[in-house]
Structures are given as C-alpha cells and as structure tokens.
Amino acid sequence: MSKKILVIGSGIAGISASRKLKSYGLETIIVDKGDFIGGRIATHIKEKENNKFTFFHGAQFFTARSKNFNQLLKSDINKNYIKKYENFSPQRYRGFPTMRNFLSSISNEIYVKQKTKVIGIFKNNKKINVLYENSSKEDTYDAVISTLPAPQNIELMTKFPYLSKVLSTASYDSCIALMLAFKSLPDTIPSYFDLSKNKSNILSWLASSNDKNCWTIHANAIFSNENFIKDQFFIKDQILNELPKIFKLSDHLISSQIVYSKLHFWKYAKVNNIAKGIQIDPNYPIAIAGDFMEGSRVESAFISGEKAAELIFHRLN
Numbered sequence: 267m268s269k270k271i272l273v274i275g276s277g278i279a280g281i282s283a284s285r286k287l288k289s290y291g292l293e294t295i296i297v298d299k300g301d302f303i304g305g306r307i308a309t310h311i312k313e314k315e316n317n318k319f320t321f322f323h324g325a326q327f328f329t330a331r332s333k334n335f336n337q338l339l340k341s342d343i344n345k346n347y348i349k350k351y352e353n354f355s356p357q358r359y360r361g362f363p364t365m366r367n368f369l370s371s372i373s374n375e376i377y378v379k380q381k382t383k384v385i386g387i388f389k390n391n392k393k394i395n396v397l398y399e400n401s402s403k404e405d406t407y408d409a410v411i412s413t414l415p416a417p418q419n420i421e422l423m424t425k426f427p428y429l430s431k432v433l434s435t436a437s438y439d440s441c442i443a444l445m446l447a448f449k450s451l452p453d454t455i456p457s458y459f460d461l462s463k464n465k466s467n468i469l470s471w472l473a474s475s476n477d478k479n480c481w482t483i484h485a486n487a488i489f490s491n492e493n494f495i496k497d498q499f500f501i502k503d504q505i506l507n508e509l510p511k512i513f514k515l516s517d518h519l520i521s522s523q524i525v526y527s528k529l530h531f532w533k534y535a536k537v538n539n540i541a542k543g544i545q546i547d548p549n550y551p552i553a554i555a556g557d558f559m560e561g562s563r564v565e566s567a568f569i570s571g572e573k574a575a576e577l578i579f580h581r582l583n
C-alpha cells in the first residue's frame with residue numbers, strides 16, 4: 267500500500283527530501299506557509315508603472331560541490347533555469363531568469379501546496395498526526411520530514427523531545443535586506459560587492475539580480491541582530507548612508523535614481539551554530555532537515571534534505 271508522507275517546508279531542504287523519496291518510489295506532499303516556493307531562496311517581483319523589478323533578497327547564489335546537487339544543476343543548466351554566476355572558484359550558480367524558476371523546475375513532479383501552515387505535530391500509535399491552521403481535524407501520515415529553521419521547528423516538536431533537544435543546539439543570525447530598483451546606474455559599477463571581511467561596515471553583501479538595476483543589500487549579522495526591531499526609516503537611512511562610498515557616486519545621484527525600495531527582515535537567516543545530534547526520532551517516523559543540520563548554505567540544506575529522506579525510507583522499509 268502506498269505511504270502518505272508529508273514534508274513541511276518548500277525550501278531547498280524540503281524539495282531535496284521529496285525528490286530523494288520520489289527516487290525510491292515514495293510520493294510526498296510538501297506544504298509551506300509562504301506564498302511562493304523556495305523559502306530563503308527568495309524572489310521578489312514588483313510591477314510598477316509598466317516596469318517589472320526582480321530581486322533575489324535571500325540567497326544570492328549557490329555552490330554545487332557535492333555530486334548529487336551538481337548533477338541536478340547540470341540538468342537545469344540544460345533547461346536554462348540555472349546559469350553560472352560570475353567567475354568564482356568553486357563555481358557559483360543562480361536561478362534563471364529568477365531563483366523561483368529554478369525551484370519550480372526541480373519540483374515540477376512533486377505536489378507542493380503553498381499557503382498551508384502547520385501548527386501542531388503529534389504522535390498517533392506509530393504514525394504522525396499534523397494539525398493545519400484553520401483546520402479543526404488532524405491529518406494522519408506514515409512519515410513526516412520537517413524542514414523549518416530550527417527555532418520554528420522546535421515550536422512544532424514539543425511532543426518529540428529527542429528532536430527538540432537537537433534543534434535547541436542550533437542558532438541563527440538575522441539579516442536585514444534592502445531591495446532597491448534604480449532607473450539606471452553607470453555600467454562601470456560591478457554587479458556585486460563582497461564586504462563580509464570588512465568588519466567596520468554594517469553591510470555584508472550587495473548584488474544586482476539578473477536585472478542589473480535591481481539590487482539587494484544585505485546588512486551584516488551584527489547590525490541585523492541589533493537593529494531587527496528598530497524603526498524602518500532608521501534602518502533604511504543607515505543602509506543608504508553606506509552606498510555613496512561603495513558605488514563611488516554622490517548621495518544625490520543615488521537617491522535621484524531610486525524608483526522602488528523595500529526592506530525584508532529575515533529573523534532566521536544564516537546558521538550560527540549547527541545542530542548536534544540525531545536527524546530522525548528513535549521511535550517515530552519523523553525527521554528534521556535544513557541548513558541547521560549541515561551549514562549555512564543552500565547546498566548544505568539540500569544535502570540535509572537527502573539525508574532525512576534516506577532515514578525515513580529505511581524506517582518505513
């Protein structure tokens with residue numbers, strides 16, 4: 267009889283877990299509370315006065331050093347949903363034309379349901395019950411993989427103390443991202459600035475999306491953690507103040523070119539401490555996956571999803 271398997275989270279860990287289970291002949295359903303697939307591999311699209319602005323306000327690129335992720339990217343390069351990003355070693359990649367196209371492409375044979383929030387996970391004999399927001403009845407599954415960032419995952423795992431304990435060992439830094447669309451910037455400006463080594467700066471990374479006039483500016487962990495709940499005008503001003511010296515343009519020129527701006531607040535952005543311990547409950551068919559198990563990168567989250575899928579597959583067989 268076919269198994270009913272739930273994967274919570276349509277980020278790269280959830281997609282990778284589902285793909286792996288599918289390769290073993292097991293179908294899954296992915297649910298995610300957000301509007302769009304991808305989690306922190308995020309694309310923001312704004313249409314304004316006949317213009318369309320596209321931003322990558324979460325992950326800016328990813329590496330593919332591991333065999334399975336590399337193979338997956340190769341097939342998407344052929345389909346044109348992935349492009350090499352600049353000339354880095356190891357090579358970095360980006361979704362094309364947007365990050366979302368890549369995520370949709372690699373999940374096209376998986377059932378993904380967005381705008382569906384899980385609010386409780388419970389034991390039911392040897393199965394797992396799940397409660398959704400706006401529902402009074404629990405659904406029963408043969409197995410569950412939960413891929414939310416560790417602090418959100420803990421809230422759902424109160425009935426699973428072994429996994430809660432593992433999740434409690436992980437921690438994250440926040441990241442405040444400012445998206446800016448410009449009318450036009452001089453061609454001499456590079457497409458990215460890596461400021462992560464410069465500790466005196468409040469920014470860590472600035473890059474345009476595949477549209478060279480749409481930029482995302484990431485504040486560094488210290489600034490983001492300290493200012494996360496501060497006034498948005500204050501935060502925007504602080505970030506904008508840094509731009510003239512980075513772009514080597516006047517304050518006036520920069521502000522006259524901005525046609526759209528938006529802040530995004532990632533509470534759990536980058537893993538600070540990786541979780542230590544088991545990935546599957548010793549007694550129940552429930553596993554956890556995500557960057558918090560392997561490291562703060564897209565590729566690490568992908569690997570963690572595959573590991574959780576392996577564990578669930580063996581538990582069910």
Ligand SMILES: Cc1cc2nc3c(=O)[nH]c(=O)nc-3n(C[C@H](O)[C@H](O)[C@H](O)COP(=O)(O)OP(=O)(O)OC[C@H]3O[C@@H](n4cnc5c(N)ncnc54)[C@H](O)[C@@H]3O)c2cc1C
Nearest residue numbers: 275277278279299305306324325326384535556557563564
């Ligand atoms: C600003 C920023 C920049 C980054 N830059 C890079 C980079 O350049 N390169 C790189 O490799 N990595 C980067 N990262 C890290 C990378 O994005 C993450 O490591 C990776 O995307 C994590 O994937 P995940 O599947 O583990 O989690 P997520 O992508 O967070 O997926 C978890 C999903 O769970 C969903 N969810 C949460 N709660 C519930 C609920 N109750 N019910 C249902 N669904 C729920 C969320 O909506 C989300 O979609 C960056 C991250 C951020 C935030």
